[in-house]
Amino acid sequence: MSTKSLFYIPPIFQAFSELIAAQSTRHGGVSQSPYHSLNLGGSTQDDPEAVLENKRLFYESLGIKESQVASSHQVHGTEIFITNQPGREQGHDAVITNQAGVMALVTIADCTPILVYDARTQVVAAIHAGWRGTVAGIVAKTLKTMQQTYGTQPEDCYAWVGTCIDECSFEVGSDVSDHFADRFKRWDESRQKFFVDLKAANAYPLQSFGIPDSQIEISPYSTVLHNEDYFSHRLEKGITGRMVAVIGRK
Template sequence: MAELYKPGLDILQPAASWRERVSATTDALFTCREGGVSSGPWGDARGVMGLNVAPHTGDFGACVRMNRDIVAQLVPSDPVWLEQVHGTTIVHADDWQGAKEPPAADASWTMTPGVVCTVMVADCLPVLLSDDKGRIVAAVHAGWRSLAAGILQKTVALMRERLQDPSARLAAWLGPRIGALDFEVGEDVRDAMAELLPAEVLDGAFVKKENGRYLADLAQLAASALEASGLAEADIVDCGLSTYANAERFYSFRRDGEKSGRHAAMIWLKPAEGTESAEAAPAS
């Protein structure tokens, strides 16, 4: 089934095939390029009304703050933002609600309804995870460095540990990222992935070019890592969208350079009807 599209403020939500695998109390969305107040390279395809949510891209601070305010209206509480460093640190989102400075991390998790786990992406792969009973969710920023270092395996293990359920069924949604036809990398990236993934996976995820470099499939690498962690193939749902190939809807660092905007990929557990969203807690 195609991804859900809402005109005006352009967002994606995981397809029904993913929603059928998680609890009705789990919700998620991905912000696209259009629907904010940024302009120029941080704008939409026309250079206006861009929804860039990243403060480190050179965009005007007031525009980023307003864009984040727009995004916050779509979810139960202010998103818990991260300072992403292409590592494997995973934080408990509850501890960072209302924090003045974001934690240096590339994934967050929560078991508290109303807390919104969030990662920012342009070409890197966002992976949103939930168990099938709506007890825990996580958002992961899965660039190639973090993938090679095992961030997905680490996140799955943490979620099952927190659930005290080593056989918990988890479902993953793979969001928009640079497509396999556009992500050219060197031998170093393939060698890094070889530390955790078997040769047959590498052969399928890397296509060698005549210039000696490779085209890499981030989604296939992520799916293989998730399957190695015990997720069923049917529980890994890929949106199949490339940020690089679709300038109309997506920012792309590889395509547009240092001034590329960023999208927000968010997941949360819905608060019970009639209850307030989770209140901000002091940072740990």
């Protein structure tokens, strides 16, 4: 990726000219340190005017307007917002739409964003999966909802597991690790801690649903290891900006 771009476009979606799909970076905005510079999080202590300008710059760079966005105040749960129009809800961690011109959006700062496109029915989904949402099955629930509501079939889906905190940085105690299957965690004897792989844990339900491996992509980037390009809530001890992941048809 260009280290100064306002967003990263997942290669898996680049073949679909009708699609807008991206995750924001921390570049190209107007916020001052420690929110420098493209902080898109309204719940931070950043200057609200700076956040508004950042949003304008980000959406303009994608060729869309904030008034096209469908999102929700996220609660690390498994509730899903199904909509055919823009707007902001409360208490959902996934957004699904089949309406052209409506952009499904989630906010992240270490949690995993997952974007899904059903190329046949032209349904899109944006999912926010922290560790709680991951173990509660937010990805599988979203895919099942797409199937029940729109007739989505696995072979028609393309999915991206986005930039989040990587396994080597996500050190947790047993209060968290006990919720994860062995294949998604690693015991570190020297640290006496587990390390959890959120990317693998969220790719697994995509594979289990039946989406071909060739149609699933996992971000090579990390909010911690590539902190110069992405915000990390954990690394920056909570005093940092927020990113978004967005997907929708033009």
